[in-house]
Structures are given as C-alpha cells and as structure tokens.
Amino acid sequence: MKLPVSTEWLLHSVATLAQLEPGTTASAAQLAQYYDLPAPYLAKQLQALVRAGLLSATTGPRGGFRLARQASAITFLDIVEAVDGAASPYECREIRRQGRGAFAPEECRTPCLIATKMAAAHEAWRRSLAGVSIADLLAEIPPSAPARTRSRLAGTR
Amino acid sequence: MKLPVSTEWLLHSVATLAQLEPGTTASAAQLAQYYDLPAPYLAKQLQALVRAGLLSATTGPRGGFRLARQASAITFLDIVEAVDGAASPYECREIRRQGRGAFAPEECRTPCLIATKMAAAHEAWRRSLAGVSIADLLAEIPPSAPARTRSRLAGTR
DNA sequence: GTCACTCTACTCGGATACCTGGTGTCCGAGTACATCCGG
C-alpha cells in the first residue's frame, strides 16, 4: 500500500500556491525549481488537481496555477483522492461466494463482515484527512513564511 | 494506494483457521479449494503470516497451518501489516530541504507539518484495524457456521 | 502380538518469470504580452 511519490509534491505545491497573493499564479517550472523536482512530471500531476477542480490553470506568459477556491475549502483528502483516486485500498472480491465453501446468494444478504471492517478503517483515514484544510496548515507556520515563499518563488521568473 | 489482493485471501483464511477445532490444521491446498484460489500463491502468502508469528506451520501428512495464538490476540492490523508491511503509505522525503526554497537545517527542528498530518491519518487507520480481532469477527457470525466450515474444509482431505 | 525399520506420500519453503501501474520524458496547441507600424 503506497501512495504515489507525487502526493508529497502536490501537498507541498498546493500549500505553496496558497501563500501567493490573490490573483497571482505560479508556473509548474517555478514550483519544480522551488522543490528541485522533475518539471514535466510535476506538471502532469498538477493537471490532475485541475481536473479535480482544486486548481485552475491559465496559459500564456505570466500564466500558471492558482487555487480554484479558498484554502479553507481544500482539504488533504481532496488532494490525496485527486492524485490517487477515491477507491478503498481494500477491494472485496466476494471470495466467500466462490469455491467449495461458497455461500449461497441468500446467505449474502448482509455485506461481507471483513469488508465492512476494512471499510470502517478507510473511513477513519478519510475522516482524519478531511479534517485538515490547507488553511489549517498555513495557520501553523510563522507569519513571515508566505513573504519568504513568494520571494523565493519569484527568483526564476 | 492499493493493498495486495492476497490481503482479502489471508483475512478470510485466518478467519477460517480460527474456526478449526484446537490442535487441528488446514493445508494451503484445502484453503485454496475452499475459496477457489491459486494454491501455490496462497501458500506463499501464508508463509508471510508464519514469519510474522501469526500462524504456525507443520509439514508432512496431516500437516498444515493453525493459529499461533488465540483468536482474540490476532487483529486485522496484524494480518494487514504482515502481508503489506508496516510502512506508512505516505513517505516524507523532506522535499522542503531541497531546491530554491530549501529550508536550513536549523529551521527543520520541528517535523514536516504535512508529514505529521498524514501520519495522524495513518495512525487513525491503524487504530481502527487494531480494534478488531479475529475473535470479534467470529462473535458476529451464526453459531452454526464453524461446524459447516470444518465440514466443507475436510471435503478434500 | 509387539517392536523397529523402511518407505511413501504429503506438507511447507524459497527461487524464478510475467504483467499491470506508477515514474519519467517528450512534443504540440493555445494564449497573453510586447513590439512594431501606420495613421
């Protein structure tokens, strides 16, 4: 069970974008240099966040990415599920209905107990991630950080 | 983020083994036929549970697998981490220290905030799984089920 | 009848190929800005 490495990149990138002044953008190349990441692949993954409606992208000079909604309305769960999908890591294939020990259809009215327990754990995980927004994250960093971030981002432009 | 398919097999297999009468065993071939699974691969995965100390295996005729400890002392988390490892799905590679926006070592005294949030979610997931034992699972099935399971398992022997 | 030995058949255990999905890269389409020219 592994999340893509790009999950870390995107969480940090979104946190960085949230520190921009409203109306400004940062390009994929800027973000890539800021974290020393492969620019093309980062760009590809940022597109996933655009498709999910978390970011909006503008092309052309001075273009780039910016948050599509307020930082308080973007949770960790939104980002993780945008890049990795919302499927549960545990997939019940109903093996209880197969083989010599197969249960009859009428015995499977209630969902598989094991799948239920695994789903509960996944839900606990999702709830924990949904409880943290990007705004919550920014509230925990020093007040001087955003200015520094903007300054270092602009270095390349 | 996907758990191996064999996770489902092993959870069901352990639940099945827990329904055996004390002192008896079930072979990998029996379990494979019981659920219509590829026997060699199931055997390989059962070994992972043996290495983790959850099952004990005996070779030779009438050999097979049995629980290495009481069903109440085997949790879902034990099984999942035995087959998939205990590592968190989110791996912090400290990208905050790289690139143009790199933080100095003395600024990284506190752990990465993002990694902290992700670790909390993983801990919530682990706690949920650790709260369910195989004994808890068996307490929710009909009292007649174990006899039926033993009967159908023995069919091949 | 009892004991020891042998033999068999069955079990686990680890080493070996295959294939899906994340990783990494590239080039093309589109657009906002700056420039240049004419009025």
Add this chain to the structure above:
DNA sequence: CCGGATGTACTCGGACACCAGGTATCCGAGTAGAGTGAC
C-alpha cells in the same frame, strides 16, 4: 502621440517509453505417518 495588427515566447495539455512491485508458478527439502517384516 495613439491605435491596431502582428509576432513571439511562454504556458498548459496530452501522448509515448521505462521500471519496480505485486501476481502467478514451479520444483526441492523435510517430516509424520502407514505399512511391513522380524522377533
């Protein structure tokens, strides 16, 4: 000096190879039990 058209450079967006890890399989080592023969 001002307006418009043009060109340019920069941006995102999607399509194409590469490689690790789970999936699937096989054969070999070891052992418990049954059978057999001698005493």
